[in-house]
Amino acid sequence: MLRQRVITAAVLLGLLAPALWSRVSWPFALVTLLLLAAAGWEWGRLNGLSGPSSMAAAGGLAGALALAWWQQPQLAQGGAFWLLATLVWCVGLSWALGRGVSDWSRQPRWARLLGGWMALALAWWALATLHQLGVAVLLSTLLLVWVADVAAYFGGRAWGRRKLAAEISPGKSWEGAWCGAAAVLALALAWVAAARLWGGWWQDSLFARLWAVAPGWAVAWWMLLTGLSVAGDLFESLVKRSAGVKDSSRLLPGHGGVLDRIDALLPVLPAALAALSLSPGGGR
Numbered sequence: 001m002l003r004q005r006v007i008t009a010a011v012l013l014g015l016l017a018p019a020l021w022s023r024v025s026w027p028f029a030l031v032t033l034l035l036l037a038a039a040g041w042e043w044g045r046l047n048g049l050s051g052p053s054s055m056a057a058a059g060g061l062a063g064a065l066a067l068a069w070w071q072q073p074q075l076a077q078g079g080a081f082w083l084l085a086t087l088v089w090c091v092g093l094s095w096a097l098g099r100g101v102s103d104w105s106r107q108p109r110w111a112r113l114l115g116g117w118m119a120l121a122l123a124w125w126a127l128a129t130l131h132q133l134g135v136a137v138l139l140s141t142l143l144l145v146w147v148a149d150v151a152a153y154f155g156g157r158a159w160g161r162r163k164l165a166a167e168i169s170p171g172k173s174w175e176g177a178w179c180g181a182a183a184v185l186a187l188a189l190a191w192v193a194a195a196r197l198w199g200g201w202w203q204d205s206l207f208a209r210l211w212a213v214a215p216g217w218a219v220a221w222w223m224l225l226t227g228l229s230v231a232g233d234l235f236e237s238l239v240k241r242s243a244g245v246k247d248s249s250r251l252l253p254g255h256g257g258v259l260d261r262i263d264a265l266l267p268v269l270p271a272a273l274a275a276l277s278l279s280p281g282g283g284r
Helices: 001-021 027-047 052-072 081-097 109-135 135-159 174-198 206-213 215-243 259-261 265-278
Strands: 161-163 169-173
Touching: 001 259, 027 109, 027 161, 027 215, 027 259, 052 109, 052 135, 052 174, 081 215, 081 265, 109 135, 109 265, 135 169, 135 174, 135 215, 135 265, 161 174, 161 215, 169 174, 169 215, 174 206, 174 215, 206 265, 215 259, 215 265
Parallel strands: none
Antiparallel strands: 161 169
């Protein structure tokens, strides 16, 4: 299993790294759009569509996004739009997680499918926009999610006592979530310190841009993004439990499916853009 995970991660890194650092934006947009199409296929299958139908729908979604990007390669950065997307995520996650696993399958299938595909489309649009704002902006956003996840895992194993959502994900604890938040705060403050010392690339990040507005503003957004990452992870676990599966697919050997790797990012990416776009000079 470990060997499979390492090989898969190396292949993905080999595909994403050149696109990430490319001087033009289309290679990154294309590679991530292919991953989004795979996630769209997984979402359809998790919510009752047959394989061919889900594949056709995911292909149509990717095609529509590619056409929109081709027509408007400088992607939308409006603060009001991304703030609305963030509010919808907050309300939707609160509602779904509050209702629990058993209620998910009772919702109309068309609503579940459409909502998931729209969430994936927004996440890709936000991801491509963050890439256009700068590699440091994108990487710092991704690191926030990864650090929160890793710290929550190890913190939960060491000190976890109170279950965060026992019905949805028995392994997650409140102690782990707080460890994740503390790790994100430490990462962000270290990045801000590096930005003050060296400037340049370090200053062009989610952490430094928000801190430049006001420390309180920055910390509030960092913690909101951390909370959204935890909730996004829980939400996908809820959907998988409702479907009776452990992984969203087996597309990534050793890792499960694409959704299993990006679930925490889905609500965070639009919220990161909202934070930047609403900050004076932050979404430049």
